[in-house]
Amino acid sequence: MASVNTLHDNDVKTPTSSEASSRSGQLSLAIAGMNCASCVGRVEKALQGLPQIETASVNLATERADITVSSMPEPAVLKEAVAKAGYEVITESLELTIEGMSCASCVGRIEKALDGVPGVVEAQVNLATEKAQVRYLAGLVDAATLEDAVRSAGYEARRIGDDAGGDRQARAREEELASLKRGILLAAAATLPIFVLEMGSHVWGGLHEWLMGSLGQQNLFYLFFVLASLVQFGPGLRFYRKGWPALMRGGPDMNSLVMLGTSAAYGYSLVATFLPSVLPEGTVNVYYEASAMIVTLILIGRYMEALSKGRTSEAIKRLMSLQAKTARVIRGGETIEVALDEVRAGDIVQVRPGEKVPVDGEVTEGASYLDESMISGEPVPVRKTEGMEVVGGTLNKTGSFAFRATKVGGDTMLAQIIRMVEAAQGSKLPIQTLVDRVTGYFVPAVLAVAALTFGIWLIFGPAPALTFALINAVAVLIIACPCAMGLATPTSIMVATGRAAELGVLFRKGEALQSLRGVDTIALDKTGTLTKGRPELTDLVVAEGFERDDVLATVAAVEAHSEHPVAEAIVAAARASGSTLSRASDFEATPGYGVSAKVDSRVVEIGADRFMTRLGLDVASFADTASRLADEGKTPLYAAIDGRLAAIIAVADPIKETTPGAIITLHKLGLRVAMITGDNRRTAEAIARRLGIDEVIAEVLPDGKVDAIKRLREGGRKLAFVGDGINDAPALAEADVGLAIGTGTDVAIESADVVLMSGDLRNVPNAIGLSQATIANIKQNLFWAFAYNAALIPVAAGALYPAYGILLSPIFAAAAMALSSLFVLGNALRLHRFTPPMGGDEDAGRNEPVALEAMGN
Ligand SMILES: Nc1ncnc2c1ncn2[C@@H]1O[C@H](COP(=O)(O)OP(=O)(O)OP(=O)(O)O)[C@@H](O)[C@H]1O
Ligand SMILES: [Cu+]
Ligand SMILES: [Mg+2]
Incomplete structure (x- = not known):
């Protein structure tokens, strides 16, 4: 399984924050890739080539470059200069939790603040996860500097500790929920009487008359004033607290809009209550119900939003719950129970029946069956004996055993999976860049439209023009609030990647969620991907003068040194035939061709026909046998001993049971399916025919897979490649989307965008289906969040008034805004219920959250 690259704070000395942020002075960069003294000169020259750098001195031992600068060069420029010389400036990343973001425009503002810190290469803020991911040149930036930068933009930031981050964030969310709940109760209690009396008087004239008679107009105004003030400066204060500084910084957000809208309604009522004489004849009216209702409704909307946001990260919670809480380790000859994070690499850990394996390791004693479905998706328990690897989080069935811990804490496979899913959940799709750009202009534009609405109606509006203009301007401010827009993409991504993880599909890069949907060709590696990768020897035909058992034993002696499935x-x-293998010496493998070695002073060569041809041997004598074997889907291999062709050997690799169905579904999805393999052409074609594969590229040398991909992409096709081996890694990187089999090699997984946890190819159509569903979901969200807001702005501004007499009350605007956020969240949560075209790794009971049924969506 892959080791996910998560960079922690390095232990290299970090300059203090003041030093790092100074524009000129001394800096120290971490450089990777230097292995000799001449590298030093090359890096120094590259750095000195930059105009801002005065001196550069590179230390090979510490792998650092100390530079003095006149001003801080752009990190990207620095990186590129060093990269051109063939080395790498190391970047690190850390994560911050951000508090106080309310809408998409906050995202842009925080990113800008972080980007402004010298040394920061890239900053990504996610509204849904409330996290910021910052990549910076190693050693130049520390967490405190970044936190300060966020704070100066008006938000709270805290560095996420290695593990406590999730907890703290959950606590913060709970506090937020509790505070919103208190606010709603107070706001509702104060708003209700206003609403009942005001609306009641409209509906039922008797109430109005009774109120005028008993209380009098002025006293009624006073009563409303008291109640509305409680709302405006009680729970409503939060809009001022956040909205005002944002407005002052020139970056109004949704809090600013709510603040301006409600203040306008409230302020006007204030004047009407206490200074009616300054208002023109006939405009003395109060709008306390508007300001109070807007605050109440928006708080309710936010509360629901906070509730559903918590639900989007359920997949992570479920993964975390797979972890054991404690482990029984042997220390000082005694078995003691320790907390999970106290297990150290090298510890001997004991596992009893029914217990979870706490960390990753290697069995040292005993044997058992383990349920590894959480990593492989394979429901059948796997037998583990001495020397075999066990993975933390898997379940021990019946036996008991002891193992030596090899990976603990953040290094375990489960921890890596969790990080992978989290990283994908926090990533941004290309589509988001567009959304961010639009929202950046949206709020200021809304302010302008509101001002215009006010101005135009003041001049041309029906009497009393002042109040008419005011109410419409307030409606515009409230309806246009873009809170739903900021939620549209990130919530879908979170839910979708979480759902994918449940199905056994890990998105290592979030962008794959978007790109997979556009794929029209799927290329598959054969061995280990289409097939089980566990071939069996089926035939062995020896040439004249050779003896079967001897040839097999000799050949096997050589192959004992090879890792190839063959x-x-x-x-x-x-x-199995009972031979004892002699020792082989001078072993040599020629990737894509075959292997050779010396056994009992005989030279033995085994490989494909092209290997024999390369050695100058003629394989024509076996031509008929070879064709027959290949047509049966078997791989013919040749063995030569002392330069004489000795035998033809056939191995057959059974096709995975799930493969044929997967290919049928891929075809149904309208995809072209191709196979890329290093195997014999005839063999490959026989297998392709059996599976209905459209195109075969066979006899590809390990370094030829990239070219094969390029060829398949000709004509602008979008291609996804699925592979498992080391030789697949470059192809996985080259393809538009690379999908690695999770049971394959680390190298392949590292180069892939998506990891299929089990070898089950049905997860390929599943991943594509999920990608399609996600992008469709995001588009629906964006439509609701944006089109709908934008469409209602003219209505709120009163564009329909002259012709139809239609206006949008600010109270309805507030309700509509809250609803549009809830719609977006509810729609994103539907992805929880995505049913894959083929059924996934899951056993249905475990993965369907019960609460969802209750929600009835
Ligand atoms: N250890 C070996 N012993 C014998 N033949 C070998 C060995 N390694 C490679 N070969 C020969 O080289 C060919 C190509 O090997 P390669 O690993 O490139 O592809 P493959 O595993 O057959 O297929 P795929 O590309 O689908 O994984 C094999 O089919 C086999 O004929
Ligand atoms: Cu809003
Ligand atoms: Mg292979």
């Missing part, structure tokens, strides 16, 4: 098949066959 080699394992031959060794297994030799062992």
Whole structure:
């Protein structure tokens, strides 16, 4: 399994924040890739080539470059200069939790503040996860500087500790919920009487008359004033607290809009209550119900929003719950129970039946069956004996065993999976950049439209023009609030990546969620991807003068040194026939061709026909046998001993049971399916025919897979490649989307965008289906968040009034805004229920959250 690159604070000395942020002076960069003294000169020259850098001195031992600068060069420029010389400036990243963001425009503001810190390469803020991910040149920036930068933009930031971050964030969310709840109760209690009396008088004239008679107009105004003030400066104060500074900084956000809208309604009523004489004849009226209702409704909307936001990260919670809480380790000859984070690498850990394996390790004693479905999706328990690897989070069934911990804490596979999912959840899709840009202009534009609305109606509006203009301007401010827009993409991504993880699909890069949808060609590696990757020897035909058992034993002696699946098949066959293997020396592997070695002073060569041809051997004598074997889907191999062709060997690799169905579904999705393999052409074609694969590229050398991908992409096709081996890594990186089999090699996983946890190819159509569903979901969200806001702005401004007499009351505007946020969240949560075209790794019961049924969506 992959080791995910998460960079922690390095232990190299970090300059203090004041030093780091100074524009000129001394800096120290971490450089990677230097391995000799001449590298030093090359890096120094590259750095000195930059105009801002006065001196540069590189230390090979510490792998650092100390530079003096006249001004801080752009990190990207620095990186590029060093990269051109063939080295790398190391960047690190850290995560901050951000509090106080309310809408999409906050995202842009915080990103700008972080980008402004010298040394920061890239900052990404996610509204839904309330986190910021910052990448910076190692050693130049520390957490405190970044926190300060966020704070000066008007938000709270805290560095996420290695593990406490999730907890703290959950607590913060709970506090927020509790505070919103208190606010809603107070606001509702004060708003209700205003609403009842005001609306009641409209509906039922008797109430109005009774009120005028008993209380009198002026006293009624006073009563409303008291109640509305409680709302405006009680729960409503939060809009001033956040909205005012944002407005002053020239970056109004949704709090500013609410603040301006409600203040206008409230302020006007204030004047009407206490200084009616300054208002023109006939405009003495109060709008306390508007300001109070808006505050109440928006608080209710935010409360619901906070509730559903918590639900979007359920997948992570479920993954975390797989972890054992404690472990039983042997220390000082005694078995003691320790907390999970106290287990150290090298500890001997004991596991009893029914217990979870706490960390990753290697079995040292005993044997058992383990349920590894959480990592492989395979529901059948796997037998583990001495020397085999076990993974933390998997479940021990019946036996008991002890193992030596090899990976603990953040290094375990489960921790890596969690980080992978979290990183994908926090990533931004290309589509988001567009949304961010639009929202950046949206709020100021809304302010302008509101001002215009006010001005135009003041001049041309029906009498009393002042109040008419005011109410419409308030409606514009409230309806145009873009809170739903900021939620549209991130919530869908969170829910979708979480759902994907449940199905056994890990998105390492969030962008794949978007790009996978556009794919029209799927290329598959054969061995280990389409097939089980556990070939068996099926035939062995020896040439004249050779003896079968001897050839098998000799060949197996050579193959014992090879990691290739073919080699394992031959060794297994030799062992099964009872041969004892001699020692081989001078082993040499020619990737894509075959292997050779010396056994008992005989030279032995085994490989594909092209290997024999390369050695100058003629394989024509076996031509008929070879064609027959290949047509049966078997891989013919040749063995030569002392330069004489000795035998033809066939191995067959069974196709995974799930493969045929997966290919049918891919075809149904309208995709072209291709196979890329290093195997024999005839063999490959026989297998392709059996599976209905459209195109075969066979006999590809390990370094030829990238070219094969390029060829398949000709004509602008979008291609996804699925592979598992080391030789697949470059192709995985080259393809538009690379999908690695989770049971494959680390290298392949590292280069992939998506990891299919089990080898089940049905998850390929599943991943594509999920990608399609996600993008469709995001588009619906954006439509609701944006089109709908934008469409209602003219209505709120009163554009329909002259012709139809239609106006939008500010109270309805507030309700509509809250609803549009809730719609977006509810729509995103629907992805929880995404049913894959083919069924996933899951066993239905475990993964369907019960609460969802209750929600009835
Ligand atoms: N250890 C080996 N022993 C014998 N033949 C080998 C060995 N390694 C490679 N070969 C030969 O080289 C060919 C190409 O190997 P390669 O690993 O590139 O692809 P593959 O595993 O057959 O297929 P795929 O590309 O689908 O994984 C094999 O089909 C086999 O004929
Ligand atoms: Cu809003
Ligand atoms: Mg292979």
